[in-house]
Structures are given as structure tokens and as C-alpha cells.
Amino acid sequence: MNDMTKADHVPAEVAPPLRFDAPPSTSLWAHARHIVSENPVTGLAFGLFALIVLAALFGPSLVPYDPLTSNTNAALQAPSAAHWFGTDQLGRDIFSRVVVATRLDFTIAIASVALVFLLGGLAGVSAGFYGGWVDKIVGRIADTIMAFPLFVLAMGIVAALGNSVTNIVIATAIINFPLYARVARAEANVRREAGFVQAARLSGNSDWRLLMTQIVPNIMPIMAVQMSLTMGYAILNAAGLSFIGLGVRPPTPEWGIMVAEGASFIVSGEWWIALFPGLALMIAVFCFNLLGDGVRDLVDPQRRN
């Protein structure tokens, strides 16, 4: 229920995974089925997620019209049987553009989350495991990033690095860095002196090996929850940046820029140009937020609400 304490949550008791109880793959699958059937909203989220993945993978070959071809004879048409979501000021089919845009938006979100998972996760784990000056430096970097209003910092980074999609990914990763670093740090810190880590250390493993074989695999579930919870925010952030004209350039179909293109037509009543890409964005973010809760239920039953 409460995101604020989620990030700061430190499990009181840490145990190694009990692999000998049952084959983990079947129990996870059964558990997933149980969660989906118990909570239909989570089921809905997984369904929506499958739809988004399908649209991202096959969208460009499924859509009825080319997303870039303009047709001035059919400009600004309201939704109809031929154009389900209507057409924009250049006569491009909005349904096709919304579906095709899924791939780009999804890729930006995945790429930025993967990047921050690597950077923030590694920095946080090292900070929690080694402590000392590593901890101080990582903490200082995270605090400095947190001292900025995050969207404003993202704007500044994209403006400085140059206006491209890659830099949107980098900026989105940087503003999420403190969140990942803090969670990874807290989780690594409580496991540093855990029995199984001590045992592995006594059997002569190096620090690096301890980190990679004992600590990192054990905090993966929590990081996975973190990743699905921040996916929605990553998409929102990227769409916001492209809404103000950063990163994605027209005529590339992307939800944020399509809403921006439709914005000037709202006041004259052509609502469909901005509405459908906006709805797609909203549904994607909604889906990722619900999915985050679902993934949390899956990997961490104690925190279910």
C-alpha cells in the first residue's frame, strides 16, 4: 500500500533459498497461478503486459496503415471503421501510429531500467557490502541526484548530452539511480554478515565471488520488484521529455510526441489525435504499476497487502 516504506524496507530475517524443499520452477509457477487467480487485477495486469509485448514485437507488421505515410485527403478524420482512432493533421492513421509507437516507448523504458539496474544495483551492492569510503561516495552521488527535482534534472541532462533517444534513456536511468542504489545497499548490508555469507567466506571465497554468488542472487527478487515498479515511471518520464520536444523527433511515432502534436488540435475539438496515444501511455503505466505489485506478491509474499 505504501511506496515510501517499501524502498526502506529491510527484512528482519534473511535465510538462504530452500532449494531442497520442492523444485523451484514448479512451485513458482503454481504460486504465480495462485496469485493471478486470487487477484484478478494482477491477472489483468499480466494480460495487458502480454498485449504490450505483442504490440512491441509484432506491431509494425500487424497495423493496417503505414505509420509515416501521409494522406492529405484523409486529414483530421474522426474515428471510423476505416480509421479506428481517426487520422491526424497529415492524414496518418492514428491507430497504426499508436501500435507502432509501443516498440519505441517500451524499448526506452526497458533500456533505461536495465541500465539503472546495472549501475545502481552494482553501486548499491558494493556500498552495502564494503561500507567505508565506497558507501560514502555512492551515498553522496545518490544524495546529489536527489537534491534536484528529478524531471528537471533529466531535462538538463538531455539538453547537455544532446537531443537523442539514447540520451533520454541515460537521463531516465540517472534520475532513478538513487532508488536502486539505496534498495541494493540496504539489502546487501543486511546480508553481509548473514550465516551463509560467513560460511562461504570461511571456505575461502574472495570478496568479489561472495558478492556475485552469495549476495547478488539473493537480492535479485527485490531488485526485480523494483524494476517493474519503476518501469511505469520510466515510460512517463520519457514521454514527458518527448512531449516538450526532447529526444524523439517527428515524424517518428512515439506516445509523448503524438500527444504533443495533438495538443494544438484539442482547442478546436479534434480530440482523437491526443486522446489515443495518451490513453495508450496511461494504460501502459497503469499496467506496469499493477504488475510491480503483482511481481512483489510473487517474490515476497510477506509484503502482500
Place this chain on the structure above:
Amino acid sequence: MLRMIGARLMTTVPSVIGVIIVTFLLTRVLPGNTAAYFAGPAATPQAIAEIRSKLGLDQPLPVQFVSYVGALAKGDLGQSLTTGQPVTADLAARLPASAELTLAGLLLAMAVALPLGVLAAVRQGSWIDHLCRVVATAGVSLPVFFTGLLLVYVFYFQLGWSPAPLGRLDVFASEPPRITGLFLVDSLVSGNFETFRAALSQIILPAVTLAIFSLAPITRMTRASMLAVLGADFVRTARAAGLTSSKVIGTYAFRNAMLPVITTLGMVFSFLLGANVLVEKVFAWPGVGSYAVEALIASDYAPIQGFVLTMAILYVVLNLMIDVLYGVIDPRVRLEG
């Protein structure tokens, strides 16, 4: 109390230093030729070299940093290429518009979120609790620029209740005399009720947009902390002592539940200052956000850096004020400090 404020002030020093270093790095070290940016796209190599030495970009980095900090100390953020004015003057002229919008949005959000959160906690499991959950989930999923456009379509185009989304005042109304820079306050102070009504009708939609956006975290936090407080021993004791439930909830529980909510305000401000940029673009609001967006489109870099730095410093100050407010409300914090 003074000692606590002093101690808290000291902790902002590293933040401010960090912010200044990051904004400096954003202008100088990262890939991309700053001098070429400042010279504009049509500049010759000689012109770029000239600007390079004029901006001091041929100096070593530490020297550049010292002169950057020196300029900052004098309030010099460079010149805007598009307006031809010093960035500091531009920002100062536009800041009141943004401040008015942000404050209106925040006050509106709190006016809705606090009662909603409290009621949801008091009547746990009732329809108002479910409403609270819907608001909290929808609020984080709605892109703020999309909400704004929906409101414009419904209330301007369909219903015709609100004026065109074009700035703080329509063209026929005259600006109130500048006292605070906040049109709503200034027009009231000078007794100009017509301007007040005009300014109010312009600010409602963008403020509601911001409010919807910031509703979610405040509602969620109010509900959670109210629930925690209502389960505490002192509330049980107060109830057992026979106090009325309005006294228990209003005085005993609410005041204690507000403390975590005030802490959340820091995060809410981070969201608000970012969302402000998007809302200002949707409503053509003449604040610092739309100034930065215009500069971005024109590849005019000094205003953007000035904007980022100003927002960051403002955010650090806001966090400081929140902490001080916390100390004012909660005597325990004061004693520790």
C-alpha cells in the same frame, strides 16, 4: 530551535555544492561543444574560437569552475540568446507565475487529499477507502500533460466554462500592480476584483491538473500514517477516557499523523516542480518552465542551465523549510536538535 535550524542549514551545504558542481559539469565537461552551442549553428570556426576564449572555455577546468562560482555569486547566469536578456532577470520575471501555479496546485491537492486520506483511514474498507485507493493508483498512472489536455477539451471546448488555455490573464484584462507577483494576491490587495476573477478563471484548470497529479502521494501517506496513529496506545487511552471521537481524531490522531505527511511533501515538491514544466507548456503559462522549454527548442543553453540550477536551489530551500516546519510542529525534533 535556532540551534536546530542552524544544524539543518549546515546539512544543506553539501547539497548546494553538489548541485553547483553538477550544473557546472552539465555545461562544460560533457560531450558537445559548448562554444559552438553559444555561437549558434551558422558560426565560423574563428567565431567559435573567439567565443571559446571569451567564455573562458580554453582555461583549465578548475579555473573555469572558480570563475563559474564567482559569476554565480554575483547572480550572473549568462545571457539568453532568444530574449537577449540576462537569464537571472528573465527567471526573476517569470518565477512568480510558476510559484503561483505550483502553490495553487499544492493547496488544492492538500485540501482534497487530507480529508480523503483521513476519512479513508477512519472508515477503513468503506467506499471512501476504495475511492482513496482508486485516486492513489490513477494519480500515479496519469501523464500530467494528458490530464491537462483532457481538462481543456472538456471544460473549454465542450462545456465552455473556462477561458482559452493561453496564459495567466486573457488579453482584455489588465495586469494588477506588481506587489508579490502573484496575480491572485495582488489583485485582491489592490481591490481589483475583476482582475481577480479573470486570473482565477485562468489558473483553475492548470492548478487542478497539478493537484490531480500530486493528490496520489499525499492521500496515500495521509491514509497510511493516520491508520498507524489510530492503532496507537494513546488513541486507545483517549477513547477509553471518554473523549468524543471528533476530539480523538481531530486533535490526538490528526496532528500526529501529519508529521510523516509533511516529510512526504519534499517528494511531492520534486514531482510538482517537474510536472510544472509540462503543465506550463500545455496551458501556455508564462512561467520558468515554459521559458526553459522555449530555450530547449531554440537550443539556447544558458537559460536551461540557469533554470536547472534555480529549480535545484529552490528545491533544496523547500526541503529545508519543510524540515524547519517539522521542528515547529513536533517539539520532540526540537529537543533532539
